[in-house]
Amino acid sequence: MEMRLLGLLVVLLVAVVIWLTVQRSQRRRGGPVQRPVNGRVVPPPPEEIPIEDSESFDVWGFRDTQFSVNSGGEVVVEGDRYPLSGKPIPSLFPWFQKQIEVPLDVSDRRPANYGADIPPSRAAESQLAELGALLAEDRCSVDEEERLRHGHGHTQEEMYAIKFGALPRVPDVVVWPIDEEEVIALIDHAKTSDFVLIPYGGGTNVTDALRCPPDEKRIIVSVDMRRMNRILWIDEQNRMACIQAGAIGRQIIDQLADYGFTMGHEPDSVEFSTLGGWISTHASGMKKNRYGNIEDIILDVRVVSPNGVLERSGVAPREAVGVDPRRWMLGSEGGFGIITQAIVRLFPLPEVQEYGSVLFPTFEQGVGFMYDLAQTDGVPASVRLVDNQQFQFGAALKPAPSGWGRFLGKVQKAFVTKGLGFDVNKMVACTLVFEGGREEVRRQEETVYRIASKHGGYKAGPENGRRGYQLTFSIAYIRDFVMNHWVLAESFETSMAWDRILPLCEKVKARVRKEHEARGLPGKPFISCRVTQLYPTGVCVYFYMAFYYKGVERPEHVFAEMERAARSEILAAGGSLSHHHGIGKHRQQFLPEIMSPAILDWHQKTKDSIDPQNVFGGSNQGLGSSPDAKP
Ligand SMILES: Cc1cc2nc3c(=O)[nH]c(=O)nc-3n(C[C@H](O)[C@H](O)[C@H](O)COP(=O)(O)OP(=O)(O)OC[C@H]3O[C@@H](n4cnc5c(N)ncnc54)[C@H](O)[C@@H]3O)c2cc1C
Numbered sequence: 001m002e003m004r005l006l007g008l009l010v011v012l013l014v015a016v017v018i019w020l021t022v023q024r025s026q027r028r029r030g031g032p033v034q035r036p037v038n039g040r041v042v043p044p045p046p047e048e049i050p051i052e053d054s055e056s057f058d059v060w061g062f063r064d065t066q067f068s069v070n071s072g073g074e075v076v077v078e079g080d081r082y083p084l085s086g087k088p089i090p091s092l093f094p095w096f097q098k099q100i101e102v103p104l105d106v107s108d109r110r111p112a113n114y115g116a117d118i119p120p121s122r123a124a125e126s127q128l129a130e131l132g133a134l135l136a137e138d139r140c141s142v143d144e145e146e147r148l149r150h151g152h153g154h155t156q157e158e159m160y161a162i163k164f165g166a167l168p169r170v171p172d173v174v175v176w177p178i179d180e181e182e183v184i185a186l187i188d189h190a191k192t193s194d195f196v197l198i199p200y201g202g203g204t205n206v207t208d209a210l211r212c213p214p215d216e217k218r219i220i221v222s223v224d225m226r227r228m229n230r231i232l233w234i235d236e237q238n239r240m241a242c243i244q245a246g247a248i249g250r251q252i253i254d255q256l257a258d259y260g261f262t263m264g265h266e267p268d269s270v271e272f273s274t275l276g277g278w279i280s281t282h283a284s285g286m287k288k289n290r291y292g293n294i295e296d297i298i299l300d301v302r303v304v305s306p307n308g309v310l311e312r313s314g315v316a317p318r319e320a321v322g323v324d325p326r327r328w329m330l331g332s333e334g335g336f337g338i339i340t341q342a343i344v345r346l347f348p349l350p351e352v353q354e355y356g357s358v359l360f361p362t363f364e365q366g367v368g369f370m371y372d373l374a375q376t377d378g379v380p381a382s383v384r385l386v387d388n389q390q391f392q393f394g395a396a397l398k399p400a401p402s403g404w405g406r407f408l409g410k411v412q413k414a415f416v417t418k419g420l421g422f423d424v425n426k427m428v429a430c431t432l433v434f435e436g437g438r439e440e441v442r443r444q445e446e447t448v449y450r451i452a453s454k455h456g457g458y459k460a461g462p463e464n465g466r467r468g469y470q471l472t473f474s475i476a477y478i479r480d481f482v483m484n485h486w487v488l489a490e491s492f493e494t495s496m497a498w499d500r501i502l503p504l505c506e507k508v509k510a511r512v513r514k515e516h517e518a519r520g521l522p523g524k525p526f527i528s529c530r531v532t533q534l535y536p537t538g539v540c541v542y543f544y545m546a547f548y549y550k551g552v553e554r555p556e557h558v559f560a561e562m563e564r565a566a567r568s569e570i571l572a573a574g575g576s577l578s579h580h581h582g583i584g585k586h587r588q589q590f591l592p593e594i595m596s597p598a599i600l601d602w603h604q605k606t607k608d609s610i611d612p613q614n615v616f617g618g619s620n621q622g623l624g625s626s627p628d629a630k631p
Helices: 002-029 092-100 125-134 144-149 156-164 180-193 249-258 275-281 325-329 363-374 388-396 403-419 438-454 462-475 478-483 498-518 555-572 588-594 597-610
Strands: 067-069 075-077 173-175 195-200 219-224 231-235 240-244 298-305 308-310 338-345 352-360 382-386 428-436 487-497 526-535 538-548
Touching: 067 478, 092 388, 092 526, 092 538, 125 173, 125 180, 144 173, 156 478, 156 487, 156 555, 180 195, 180 219, 180 298, 180 338, 195 338, 231 249, 249 275, 275 338, 298 325, 352 363, 352 438, 352 462, 363 382, 363 428, 363 438, 363 498, 363 526, 382 388, 382 462, 388 428, 388 526, 428 438, 428 462, 478 487, 487 498, 487 526, 487 555, 498 526, 498 538, 498 555, 538 555, 555 588, 588 597
Parallel strands: 173 219, 195 219
Antiparallel strands: 067 075, 231 240, 240 338, 298 308, 298 338, 352 428, 382 428, 382 526, 487 538, 526 538
């Protein structure tokens, strides 16, 4: 009798736990998971972002996370969001100061004057009233901080300006449309009222794409799309979803996962960037080997342009229907209109996800491995190869190990250096993410490790792979931290054919060192690279550049000049102007070097005919600046 009662109690307890879990998950997602009607599921709207997940305005990322120095003088990552969070990282500063050959003092912190000198809004009461008539009042703001945040992305120069200088021009008004009718109304109004519209996704671009033309006389309205963030439908059978353009990456991932799907697009900025931003910057995600780049995932795009709505009667897996101007939205950087929604391909959530890592004696051997791997059909979802500087950086970012961790770390290091003869100052690391069916992943692992061993690789285990891969998210916070400690740091990317990789990487590193020396900057620069995306014909490479700037005049300009010099070197060595970050205003000066006058003319004429009043006057790629907006 007692046993039966106990059994009943256990069953009841399990039922309560299941019910509570379901309730919690539904609350998180904003409502119950829907079942299909006419073959399509209509998910509930995502829940409003909770306050604890809100974003910082003055630095990268979530408000609860930042690098700081604890009372013991050690660097720590505040919060508990990432694997690195909450743990002291004692080696970071000592290692970095050896690299740049400047003694760094963790207590020497440059105070920021964020929020100073925000240009006042130029919008008159009557103009605000006009906008207010198109959108409810709480979706139209002249708040200073909102306007400042909407006037920049995440280039080094922009982030330096908001902390230690000022942006000369920011939007006069920020609006948050909630549906396509409001977007249409805004564009119609802008055409007749001489407003400039700049679409805003997550503000994560690294191309100055949101930076306002300083001499623009018209009222600049930033159109923040993030309240158009619904998954409108999911077609489970045909593996497609229609998603509004303002949906943020992490929300898309969470919601699609409820239905057993992913769209597979995961840029490093996925926590904050949006679908519309990905399309208009022509983005690429970390798992592109499996799921493709954004252009492979997008099946259909809906756009409101000054010339009307661009829409199609249906969607098909592939079509040959002449030139489809909607494809021009890829890379349009806000210049042609506002993307309101897109139909994307869906993939079932992978049956398994495994991490892996391999150490190679040299970068050359690592690249050799990548080449052979790229020619097979066994390329994992993500494969990244870091050079020796970044390998060491990753090691310096490790929290202090204790007990067994310290012992095992030492044993592994001794094995790799003494046993295998790897040189700590030459060895490199490759991190791997495998996704797919169990058998598929097993085959990929077999291919990867077989090829790796041919190139002298040492299998370094899943934990190093997981750590290396996930480090990406916390690393994004470092740039703002070191900026306050007199170090400017930023990354820039390119793509190139296989035969260019090694000479190009060497030339760019040498050029950065030369530029640094020529300017008499303190110490040495940090310059490093990693291979991030693979193609049968070549790769994408990221460079990371940093230098100490105390005592340097206008350091943000010096940094930009050096980056431009590095870019010239990249182009001369056969690299591309950008693999996925785009052009914006940051790289537009190089366009005439890579495109014939006829291409640039087509582009400008297209812009002129679609948007003769230059309503979308963000001036990216040098397009459509109104004559009096030119400096
Ligand atoms: C830490 C970090 C990591 C990053 N990692 C990656 C990466 O792995 N891969 C990658 O590709 N990029 C990466 N980026 C760059 C950036 O995240 C991408 O360019 C991203 O696609 C920008 O999206 P967003 O929503 O933030 O757009 P925003 O920055 O808001 O806007 C970018 C441009 O798109 C336009 N735009 C935005 N929404 C719309 C819309 N609905 N209609 C029309 N135009 C629109 C804007 O006007 C602007 O010109 C990274 C950036 C950072 C800071």
